[in-house]
Each structure stands twice: as structure tokens, then as C-alpha cells.
Amino acid sequence: MAALPARTGSRLSRSRDLGRNDHMNLKLFELHSKRQVKSKELRAHAEPFPGRKIDHRFIVRQETKEVALLWFVVFPSEPYLVIYKLYVAGRYRGKGIGSELIRRAEIMARQSGRSRILVTPKPITPYTTREELVAWYERRGFSRLNEGLMYFKDVPAKNLLA
Numbered sequence: 156m157a158a159l160p161a162r163t164g165s166r167l168s169r170s171r172d173l174g175r176n177d178h179m180n181l182k183l184f185e186l187h188s189k190r191q192v193k194s195k196e197l198r199a200h201a202e203p204f205p206g207r208k209i210d211h212r213f214i215v216r217q218e219t220k221e222v223a224l225l226w227f228v229v230f231p232s233e234p235y236l237v238i239y240k241l242y243v244a245g246r247y248r249g250k251g252i253g254s255e256l257i258r259r260a261e262i263m264a265r266q267s268g269r270s271r272i273l274v275t276p277k278p279i280t281p282y283t284t285r286e287e288l289v290a291w292y293e294r295r296g297f298s299r300l301n302e303g304l305m306y307f308k309d310v311p312a313k314n315l316l317a
Contacts, residue, residue, distance in 0.1 A: 179255050183213040183225065194221040200242045200279060202226060210239075211263075215256065222247040225256050227263070235271040235307075236264040242279060257295050257308075264310045272308045273300070 184191075187205075192198040192214055201224060206212060209230060215223035226240040238260055243252045257272075264272055274297065276288035289306070297306040 179251065180217055181222070181252065181255055181259075182216045183259065184216065186212040186214055192221065192224075194244060196244050197221055197224055197242070200224055200240065202240070215252070217247070217252070220247075223252055223256060225260070227260060229264075229267050229269065234269055235273050236260060236267065236269045238272060238274040240279070241274075245280075245282075253291070254295060261308070261310050265312070270310055270312075272297075272310060273305055274307075275305045 186192065186201065189198055189201045189204060192201050197214065202212070207228075209228050210226065211229065212226045213224065214221055215225060221244070223243040224240060226238070228237045228239060230237070241253060241256055241260075243256075260272055264270070274292060276285060276292055278285055278288060292306050292308075295308070297308045299305075300307045
């Protein structure tokens, strides 16, 4: 099983290469503290630290601007990656950043030997409903898992788009 990006002390560290053709110029940096997040909006959505060793929290930058947060968990004995939070700052929504982060999560799942991504769509702002979030995830290939609140997307063994 391949390892996820290495943690490097308390400094902000860049994640591994997560795919070619990065036309959006998004860079993911693993977070070790809320203080590393400069954007007031994004800092408000960063979860308490320290997290568990299985937590992977990233600040997403486009050029020098902080545009999103991505937090996922990889349980050692489970065949899936769980997205706990995917938050794109208000002024950057509707530009494909969230979709690109789903693609990056697929790459990270594949790199860590996982075959599925799970998510429970929950609104984290008053501007989005659960129904809107569910529709957003469904447009990106997610399906409802049984009759529950969780959605899944199977991750192919190889990136067919690369």
C-alpha cells in the first residue's frame, strides 16, 4: 500500500504530485495548525488541532491565494478514503475548484490503495442546502450508499484521464 504525503513537523509542507495537466495551478499544503491558515473565512472552517494520525488536512492555494480546505481520513484497515470537509471560499466557488479537489481525492485514494471515496454531504454555510450538495456530488459521480446519508464514488485502479 502506497503512503500518503509525508508529514514534516510543524511547518507547512507541500503534498506529493497529484496529477498532470494542473490547469488550475492548485497546490495542496498539509496543515498542522489553524494558525497556518491566513484567510479568515477558511480559518473559521478549519477544524481543531491536533488531529488524529489518520487525518489529512490541506489548505489549497491557487498561486498565492488561499482558496479552499480539504480534510479527509484514511482508516488503516478500510478500503476507502472519507472526505470530512471540502470547503471552497465564497469568491472562488463556481470555478471548478471543488471538482478538481474531488479529482485530487481520487488520486490520493488510489495512491494509498483505496478503491472508494465516501462523503456525507452536510451544508457548512447557510447559503447551500443539503439537496444542493447532494446534487453537486451526484454530478461528480457519487451515489447514495444504501438508504443512509452517505454517498460513495468508486475509484478506478488507474487514472483514465492522465
